[in-house]
Amino acid sequence: MRPFTELTSRTVVLRERNIDTDQIIPARFLTTTQRQGLGQFAFNDWRRLPDGSLNPDFAFNRAENAGAGILVAGRNFGCGSSREHAPWALADLGLRAVISAEIADIFRSNALKNGLLPIVLGEAVVDELLDRPGLELRIDVAERSVFLPGGSRVEFALDAFARTCLLEGVDQLGYLLRQDADISRFESQRHPSTSSRQEFVHAS
């Protein structure tokens, strides 16, 4: 994963609350065996009219939002399924961060593994951002802060490990693989192997 230290970008706004992963990427696009190229299906059923043409009113279709890297969305963004295709699709659209007053657990976890930063801010700040699409924000990961135009700063919670992973581009699987000795110890102590099952039977 590429390190993520800082981002300056405009926002694109989806005011809806409870935007679920079926909206982010409908299930019929999950028959792929690839991670790449899912951006074209992101928000497909909101982005396209029934005849398949682009809906000119949908935020991501408006010219002024081209290149926006920050999505500001209503509360409880990313609820629903565990499909990692959701953050894959959003990252493929060019998004680097999602700001909401609440972000669903599995989506948040999946997003962090794909360099898509989930940022939860207070309702009042999010409401202001929802009301003012296209604001240019600066996100500083090390400072765990969003800087609004004019310089005012809003801090957000970010787990220390997630922060390190973003800043240093830490590969979580590599981190886990380095715990091999601990995992082996755990398995030999606890996990039912032939020998432990044997003991179990003798004990009875």
Added chain:
Amino acid sequence: MTSQAPRTPRTLFDKLWDAHVVTPESETAPATLYIDLHLIHEVTSPQAFAELDARNLPVRRPELTKGTLDHSTPTLPVGADGEHPYVNAEARAQVDQLRENCTRFGVELFDYDSPQRGIVHVMGPELGLTQPGQTIVCGDSHTATHGAFGALAFGIGTSEVGHVLATQCLLQRKAKTLAITIDGELAPGVSAKDLILHVIGVIGVNGGTGHVIEYRGSTVRALSMEQRMTVCNMSIEAGARAGLIAPDEVTFAYLRGRPRAPQGGDFDNAVAQWRQLHSDDGARFDREVRIDAADIQPTVTWGTHPGQVAAISGHVPAAHDPADGGGDEAKARDYMGWQPGAALAGRPVDVVFVGSCTNSRLSDLREAASVLRGRRVHPRVRMLVVPGSEQVKREAEAEGIDQVVRAAGAEWREPGCSMCIAMNGDLVGPGQLAVSTSNRNFEGRQGKGARTVLASPLTAAACAVAGEITDPRPYLTTAPAQRTATLEVA
């Protein structure tokens, strides 16, 4: 040596967590948590195996991962050409990919030729793979289902599927706990599905976010294992990654004799350990909610998320309703085609689906069949009944449920996720209203433009017969014997 020193009372979740910590969490790092059972399917695993290939890694404990085919698989039988009628070539390729990955990495796959293949969350419990005290994960948010056995079970993304394949572990921060205590008796016609829809309505679609739910109380204790699975299954619909029910005699009786459960003396030894898996007296939960079973009626969703529920006798919120939280109710009403304040009952129905990891087990099909027996599905309704596994299908057919379903004019299908996720070609049309026993009523979940009303199997079957949304309770009495006999002969 066992210590006699009194311990701080622990919740069931604490006990499950503590028993699986390889490396404890700290300020700077999450815990490394050991996973006992990993379930995979064709949709969320290919990119994880590709990651292993890219790094030249083996599967660490292939015997702890089990694969099945369920999401993109057709529910129509093999055609005259001997081929499965896939929705498209990609779906077929996904299944072929899983088969190849399982072969290459030594993972057991319950393929089409297995008499045990099924929806991942139906198959695991049915085989006795799912056991109390385990950690269970799957690239599927309804993994919460397995919590009904007192296992810590939750959905993960595909990157994490790769982590488990490679290391049998996950990096996790410990969640908070939410106790939901439900006491009292459920009224006739009120099922586990109504209970969980009611619970989600009370705590909200995000009411469980950041928490593991433990369902407790006399109502929960009185539920069968299949009903408990229905309850835990929908924990994620309230935002909770996992739902738990402490194992008890009902759990042990369900598991005894299952092919992958411990056998003989091992089973008794296991039960002795499983009996420890309950929240201690005085254990502290981060939040507690109490619900009176007497308040629960047959319940359905009216909106576009599972928290937008009402009793079947109720109404869609009116425009001025104080319960209207500020916007999404109006949008949901518009999408669903409701007038503000409309009565739920009487709305014409186009499609009825009985199936999914929430409600496709034998008891669910029996409930639906009890309504259909001796009756006909309304001419305007297309009804699909999709058993959750090959075993459920066999057992249902042995009881003649397939005959009842067909005689009523409904379709009896092959096992799979089918119209719940609607990625295999089993679709609800644009603008159509479906009453569905599945778990999500999101916009377009069952097909682009489809409108979904979530309901119990009893309610779904009653709606199929009535051709409109209706209270199932008048259908609880059995149909006239003569008509039943005629139809069963036919």
